[in-house]
Amino acid sequence: MPVTTRVTPEGPRRVWHRHTPQERLRYALGWALGVLVLALCWRLIAAQTTWLFVQDAPRQAGDLFSRMLPPRWSYAPTLLRPLWDTLNIATLGTLLALLVATPVAFMAARNTTPHPLLRAAALLIIVVSRSVHSLIWAVFLVYLVGPGVFAGVIAIALRSVGFIAKLLFEAIEEINPKPVEAVRATGGSGLQVLTYGVVPQVLPAWTGISVFRWDINIRESTFLGLVGAGGIGLQLNASVNALAWAQASVIFIAIFGLVLFSEWVSARVRGAIT
Amino acid sequence: MSAPASRRWTPPPLIRNPYLRYGLLVAGLAYLVAGVLSVPVDWARVAQGAERSARLFGEFLRPDFTSRWTDIQIGLLESLTMSVVATVAGVALAVPVALGAARNLAPLPVYLLCRAYVTLVRTFPEVVIAIVFVVMMGFGPFAGLLTLVLATTGFIAKLLAEDLEDIDRAPLEAVRASGASWAQLILYGVLPQVAPRFVGLFVYRLDINFRESTILGIVGAGGIGATLTTAMSRYDFDTAGAVLILIIAVVLALELLAGAVRKRVS
Numbered sequence: 402m403p404v405t406t407r408v409t410p411e412g413p414r415r416v417w418h419r420h421t422p423q424e425r426l427r428y429a430l431g432w433a434l435g436v437l438v439l440a441l442c443w444r445l446i447a448a449q450t451t452w453l454f455v456q457d458a459p460r461q462a463g464d465l466f467s468r469m470l471p472p473r474w475s476y477a478p479t480l481l482r483p484l485w486d487t488l489n490i491a492t493l494g495t496l497l498a499l500l501v502a503t504p505v506a507f508m509a510a511r512n513t514t515p516h517p518l519l520r521a522a523a524l525l526i527i528v529v530s531r532s533v534h535s536l537i538w539a540v541f542l543v544y545l546v547g548p549g550v551f552a553g554v555i556a557i558a559l560r561s562v563g564f565i566a567k568l569l570f571e572a573i574e575e576i577n578p579k580p581v582e583a584v585r586a587t588g589g590s591g592l593q594v595l596t597y598g599v600v601p602q603v604l605p606a607w608t609g610i611s612v613f614r615w616d617i618n619i620r621e622s623t624f625l626g627l628v629g630a631g632g633i634g635l636q637l638n639a640s641v642n643a644l645a646w647a648q649a650s651v652i653f654i655a656i657f658g659l660v661l662f663s664e665w666v667s668a669r670v671r672g673a674i675t
Numbered sequence: 676m677s678a679p680a681s682r683r684w685t686p687p688p689l690i691r692n693p694y695l696r697y698g699l700l701v702a703g704l705a706y707l708v709a710g711v712l713s714v715p716v717d718w719a720r721v722a723q724g725a726e727r728s729a730r731l732f733g734e735f736l737r738p739d740f741t742s743r744w745t746d747i748q749i750g751l752l753e754s755l756t757m758s759v760v761a762t763v764a765g766v767a768l769a770v771p772v773a774l775g776a777a778r779n780l781a782p783l784p785v786y787l788l789c790r791a792y793v794t795l796v797r798t799f800p801e802v803v804i805a806i807v808f809v810v811m812m813g814f815g816p817f818a819g820l821l822t823l824v825l826a827t828t829g830f831i832a833k834l835l836a837e838d839l840e841d842i843d844r845a846p847l848e849a850v851r852a853s854g855a856s857w858a859q860l861i862l863y864g865v866l867p868q869v870a871p872r873f874v875g876l877f878v879y880r881l882d883i884n885f886r887e888s889t890i891l892g893i894v895g896a897g898g899i900g901a902t903l904t905t906a907m908s909r910y911d912f913d914t915a916g917a918v919l920i921l922i923i924a925v926v927l928a929l930e931l932l933a934g935a936v937r938k939r940v941s
Contacts (some may be wrong), residue, residue: 439763442756446816449753449897454813461811489710496707532926533919536802536890537900540907545724545731551716601686624802628893628904641806653799660798 468646476648480636480655485631486550487659490625491618494557499611502562506569512581513573513599523566530563535621539630552629557618557625565614572606573599605674612670619663623656633659733918734912735932743906743914750892750902751921753816757891757898758884761820765827765884766877772832774861777839789832796829803885805896816897823884823891834876835869842868871940878933885929889922 403421406413420428444582507513509523539556546552581598589597633652640648690696740747773783775789801822808818842865850864876927892900899918 439760442759445752446758446760446820446897449814450817451813455817458811465807465810485713489714490903492706493710493714528927531921532886532923534886534890536893537903540893540904541731544907545728547717547720547724549717550714551721554714595684620798620800624800627802629682637806639805641810653803656800656803657798 409657417504417529418566465504465646468644469650471647472650472654473645473647474651476651477655480633480652482565483626483633483636484655484659486553487622487634490550490553490557490622490630490632491615491663494554494620494622495561495611495615497554497558498565498614501558502565502569503607505562505566506573507595509566509570510573512576512578513595517595523570527563527566527570530559530561530562531558531567536625536628539625539628542572543629548629553622553625553632556630557578560621561614561618564617565610568610568613569607572610576602608674609671612667616663616667620660623659707921709888731912735916737913738917738920739911739913740917743902743911746902746905747899747914747918747921750899750918751925753819754885754888754900755925757820757888758824758881761823761827761888762783762877762881762884763821765824766831766880768824769831769835770827772828773835773839776832776836779840779842779844780861780865789836793833793836796825797833801826802890802894805894807890809860809895811895813906814895814897819891819896819898822896823887824885827880827884831876831880838869838872839865864937874940875937876934882926882933884927886926 403420404415404419407416408414418425505523505526508515508519509527511520514520514523535556538559539552542552542556542559546555576599580602581594584594584598622632622634624632624634624637626632626636627638629635633655637649637652637656640646640652681734681902688696690699772789772792775785776793778786781789804825805819807820808821812818812821846868847860847864850860888898888900889903890898892898892902893904895901899922903915903918903922906912906918
């Protein structure tokens, strides 16, 4: 705690400071650097922006809302099938991801991996899967398997594998080693150690992670249709391209409802297991 | 061993109530059948895809960074700058919302208003918000920037509000007892308690914003996504491969940075 002496008319006074002078210099330099980076970034964006359009934005926004309201409710029944498709993309994609991610997680966890080389391979799968957004996966899959729900399911699965495997392998690495040792001490085989020592400890985490990812996947599967991978995003894309904003607002409301539903389910399940 | 079969030990089930357990199982299986059956799969097209994937991965293995380097550079810079500005602006705007959404610091009407805002913003995916902003602001990174700012406010406000609700009450009371104003209470009683988490959330959101910025280009809101989709629609898979490698590299770098910063501050 640095204390300096300051001369005042009433005599010397000791003043407390939170930081030493060196610390203050470092903070000031850090802030200056941050502001500089921010200013440079902003300049780049400003240069790429057509300000004429931005000035026009309030009028455009007003125009947009007047076209969106009232929502064309008669359009709602046509959304039932796309909503079902969206739900399927998220759910089947999550299930498919679980099938792949669970063994990958056991290979990636330091305490359950059969071989360091397999661990490296599992970590590579996790990194590639996690770093690429599901919409980008969808772009590739629409090219590979054609447009439709199937491409969406695979895209969601490919993105979720990394997410689920990462959280799961971290949970596996954090387990209590004592039950594992106890099962091993009774002469359990490798598989028995896994099923009786490890699995019961990570099962709640596994369930929680699955539901958590499913919740995220519902949200993501609402827009995969933008690139043709099925679900309600297809209708959104069509309505926006046709400037049918009264339909788009019905779709927005449908997405809102679906996401709220998935959050409610996910909160219920996570509440039940903890 | 001749123990009767009924005395065998079995692990306890995950769900104790048998009706709920088997009910969920049956409902789950029924859904699975209905769901799988309703996904149309054109196997001829998928078989064709196997052929295409050979070409796609072949080209991905020989990424071409040079022939469209200007496009890639612009896209990547746009994504990075969008993420940085959006994170700073979004976090700054999120702080008052978070204070309002913390039940222990805000009066009930303010609390409900802020919570409603957080729920509304967090419900819509970034891409969907971007569509609306592109219509209002025109194509380009500004629409993407606004999208990310909005999404960041919802995200940070929710997580920060949860941290604020968990803070220790004793320092608050000590500061209040010394006659501090509300601003002083926040500055000396609350801020020091949440500052490390706050920094952690900042870098975490920077990481997320970059990931999201890689797709906003698909709806015309700027960033590397536009470069990627252009390359894909031209069947320039070698360029698409290069873009993908760069995205993965930047995401990894940001994740490592976020991890290092969070380790240092906590």
